[in-house]
Amino acid sequence: MVTARVARALTATAVAVALASCSTADPSADAGAAAAPVPTAATAGPAAGFVALGDSFTAGPGIGLLQVESGFCQRSQESWPQLLAGQLGRDVVDLSCAGATSGDLESTVAGGALGPSTDLVTVGAGGNDGGLFLALLRACSRDRSDCRSFVEQRAPEILDRTADDLATLLASIREAAPAADVLLVGYLRILPDAGTCAAVGIGADNADAVRTAEEALDRTLTEAARDAGVTYVPVREASRGHDACAGDEAWTNGIRAADGDGITFHPRRVGMAAVADLVASAVSPR
Numbered sequence: 001m002v003t004a005r006v007a008r009a010l011t012a013t014a015v016a017v018a019l020a021s022c023s024t025a026d027p028s029a030d031a032g033a034a035a036a037p038v039p040t041a042a043t044a045g046p047a048a049g050f051v052a053l054g055d056s057f058t059a060g061p062g063i064g065l066l067q068v069e070s071g072f073c074q075r076s077q078e079s080w081p082q083l084l085a086g087q088l089g090r091d092v093v094d095l096s097c098a099g100a101t102s103g104d105l106e107s108t109v110a111g112g113a114l115g116p117s118t119d120l121v122t123v124g125a126g127g128n129d130g131g132l133f134l135a136l137l138r139a140c141s142r143d144r145s146d147c148r149s150f151v152e153q154r155a156p157e158i159l160d161r162t163a164d165d166l167a168t169l170l171a172s173i174r175e176a177a178p179a180a181d182v183l184l185v186g187y188l189r190i191l192p193d194a195g196t197c198a199a200v201g202i203g204a205d206n207a208d209a210v211r212t213a214e215e216a217l218d219r220t221l222t223e224a225a226r227d228a229g230v231t232y233v234p235v236r237e238a239s240r241g242h243d244a245c246a247g248d249e250a251w252t253n254g255i256r257a258a259d260g261d262g263i264t265f266h267p268r269r270v271g272m273a274a275v276a277d278l279v280a281s282a283v284s285p286r
Contacts (some may be wrong), residue, residue, distance in 0.1 A: 008142050031243075049092070050091065050119070050122075052079075052092055052093070054081070054124030055096065055098065055125055056099065056185055057266065059096040060262065060267060062266065063076040063267070063268070067082075073123060074097075074098040078272055079096065080185075080267075081096065087280045090285065094189060100128060101128045102162065102169045103165050106169040106172050109139055109172045109176050114176040115176065120183075120283065121181070123173070123184050123185065126162050126165075127187055129166075130158035132155065132162070135158075145283060148209050151209040151210070151216075155213050159216055159217065162217075166228075167217065170228035170246045183230065185220060186221050186222075186234050187221075187242045188236065188275065189233060189240070189252070190243060190265055192241075195245070196245065197213070199244055199247075199255070200252035200254040200255060201254065202267075235278060241273070251267060251270055251274050253266055
């Protein structure tokens with residue numbers, strides 16, 4: 001069973017950046033979760049050449065300084081889209097936002113964030129759809145029956161809807177930016193391939209269930225990219241050995257995060273750099 005430290009960490013993170021906050025469009029979402037502030041066309045401005053869409057795993061809350069006018073979206077100056085733009089020698093319009101769902105990002109696209117001149121779009125989404133991340137961590141901070149029940153019964157239902165929402169989002173991107181190279185980027189892993197550790201605070205009874213949910217989300221993203229005909233960047237696979245239990249080699253935080261190096265159960269600075277490298281290698285040459 002997970003200790004009370006995990007519950008406190010989840011509460012603090014949810015308050016800070018609406019960690020994996022539930023979509024306001026989902027009636028099954030936890031009523032106590034805050035609605036995510038989402039970038040709209042009004043904040044996006046004219047369509048740009050390189051546009052980054054994503055949630056908190058893209059935005060990088062808690063890492064260094066925030067971007068100017070980031071607001072509650074909590075976009076870091078050291079997020080992987082910013083680092084990627086530096087590697088490519090390009091400017092980026094970063095519309096990532098902590099708590100954003102696929103539906104939220106589709107609304108941003110519909111509002112004019114992309115255009116015919118857009119030639120690169122990166123997308124990091126899916127984990128917040130249906131409140132998946134937060135509901136998973138809450139269920140698995142209780143007892144084994146709650147955790148296993150959620151992963152075996154509720155999570156598949158959420159992921160079915162997530163697949164549909166991702167399909168809609170990716171189709172809208174294709175329509176708005178027909179010439180763009182579109183990359184769907186996966187999520188860094190939290191747990192190792194086997195076992196658990198004190199750093200994540202998830203007991204052995206629940207670790208396998210959480211791992212199953214992580215793997216199921218990754219499969220959903222892989223299939224969504226394939227079906228939409230866009231490139232998938234398999235970050236989970238690449239982060240093997242860099243989970244939150246990996247000590248100095250970890251790319252993600254567990255229940256504790258050093259000041260300025262991300263937030264609970266989210267990427268660290270080194271993780272952002274690793275994702276930028278992975279995405280850079282997948283971008284088609286101009």
